[in-house]
Amino acid sequence: MPPPRRPPNKWTVFVVVAVGVFMSTLDGSIVNIALPTIMHDLSVPLSTVEWVMMIYLLTVSSLLLSFGRLSDIRGRRWVYTRGLGAFSAGSLCCALADNAWWLIGSRAFQGVGAAMVMSCTQAIVADAFPESERGKALGTLGAVVASGLMVGPALGGWILHIASWPFIFWINIPIGVATALYANRLLKSGGCDGVRRESFDGWGALLLALCTGALLAAVTHGYDWGYASFPFLSLMALSLLAALGLIFQEGRVRFPLISPSLLRIRLFALPVLAAMILFAGLFTIIFLMPFFLIHPCGFSSRETGLIMVTPFVFLFLFAPVSGALSDRLGSRWLCTTGMVILTAAFVLLSRLEPDFSKLQIAWRMAVSGIGVAMFIAPNNAEVMSAVPSNFMGVAAGTVATVRNLGMVTGIALAGTLFNSVFYSLNGGLPLTVYRPELEPVFMAAFRFAMMSGVAIGGAGILVTFLRGPDRRKRSKC
Incomplete structure (x- = not known):
């Protein structure tokens, strides 16, 4: 042999x-x-x-x-x-x-x-x-x-x-x-x-694709089409019907896409929800900051691009460090601290002024990157360790799915919050061409959206902390 x-x-x-x-x-x-x-x-x-x-x-x-x-x-x-x-x-x-x-x-x-x-x-x-x-x-x-x-x-x-x-x-x-x-x-x-x-479960996969695809398309284009428009309402109805069909389908098949037992695992369900909240917060920042940098600040596209890379640079630098720490300390406190830092970044960004230097803006963006870096690796490690080995593929797919859902939700939420204030203060006129006299209105809408991010971060802190002690930590006790 x-x-x-x-x-x-x-x-x-x-x-x-x-x-x-x-x-x-x-x-x-x-x-x-x-x-x-x-x-x-x-x-x-x-x-x-x-x-x-x-x-x-x-x-x-x-x-x-x-x-x-x-x-x-x-x-x-x-x-x-x-x-x-x-x-x-x-x-x-x-x-x-x-x-x-x-x-x-x-x-x-x-x-x-x-x-x-x-x-x-x-x-x-x-x-x-x-x-x-x-x-x-x-x-x-x-x-x-x-x-x-x-x-x-x-x-x-x-x-x-x-x-x-x-x-x-x-x-x-x-x-x-x-x-x-x-x-x-x-x-x-x-x-x-x-x-x-x-x-x-092929039918379940089809219904899940319809549910997710229709929801993402509706949320992404909701502002452009109008939230009372036929395309938006049709896609939302399709997503809802597909979701109901998916629930019925998963309840009748022997091997569902998502085993109900996974949803009963606290250290799977709550970290997944927290990850979606985190990415919704991060992409609220990622979506709105270029408008602030180009319009009131007057930076070029090249300068804006360099500043926007800042969170990802710090994510690149700190994510491996945070992951190594989680192997010793567990995920609960590292992830909670990461959410706190991201929430603090919203407060710092809400106090930006158009005359701030690139360095003054960049270090505030760096704070958001550090918060995300401190959260992601410990959170993912806990999810993958909490599920049985035969469900690791579902766990990995779920983590990746909620990341994308969080991104799209953050973009849609940021656009809705910003435009609702901008329209109300500007007599219903859209931001098609920026003019210097619009600066006070723009900044009011921008600060409102950033301070709303504090509420997102607060919800994330609560969900992250409620996960309780890590499974790995408890097993050593």
Whole structure:
């Protein structure tokens, strides 16, 4: 008999997973800077080209949890490697697109691959590392996500400077294919290769995709369409009906997408809810700050971009440190402190003045990044440690799904809060062209939105603290 196969080195597994995470995150941000060029080259209006970004987000968010469940059944190696293959094939279709609708459809295909990749990456890392090191590993994975968000706009600008926009997609293909082939060999016959004799709830996956996709589309466009408009109300009704159908479907199948037993695990349910609140708060800041920096402050797009990178720089620097600390201290106090720091950042940002220097603004943005970095890795490590190993894929997919839901909710909430005050103080006139005389009205609306973020942070502090003692900490007592 041949000798048993040695398990792969945990950090080699991490690097293979990190490549997939980096590519998926990068493609969510790199395309944004190319949209004006794509709009010009394909001769389409902004209302059409924005779907190049939107369809990717909707597809990924709608499928994450379902692919997480599939990875628990079919094996994480199977889902991850085929996800990289689908992502690479979608990138090829994007690069060859000669019209907007072909590009949008290709981005949806690419989003399916990205959802497969992102749905099980945390579970693969959690499988590879012992529980005592998961915080450090997941914190470092958080730094990879931050680097993808930081590098995307800069790399996209550089590619557009030396080549055309299809090269943004061409570069994915060799990296994605090579990583898929190596990961398929590296992860074979390991803990990521387990197969379970359970059926996959296809109808539940379809209903979940309809529910999530319709909700995200409605929330994202609610302000533009109007919250009493037919498209908004129709999408919300579709989301509600799909949710009711999903509840009925999950109650009648033997193997549901989300086992009810998971929702009864306090250290799964409350950290997941807290993560959604955190990302809603963070993206309230991310959405509104560029308007403040460009309009009242008068900074250039380049200066604004550099300032907006600040939270992600500190997320990149502090996430591994926070993760390593959580391996020793647990998640409850680190995550609660992170929420407190994010809430303090809202207070600091609400006191900004248009004549503040870039440094005065940047260090306040850094505070928000530190708060998020202190929260994410301990929270994710606790979620992955709280669930049974056979549900790690669902847990990882759930964490990724609520992250995207929080982002979209934060953007929608920020727009609603800002515009409600701006309209009421400005006689119902929209912010289409900024004029210096609008500064007092703009700042009143901006400060209201930022102070409302304090309420978001307060809710996050409460939910985070209520999780109680960590499972790992209690097991040592």
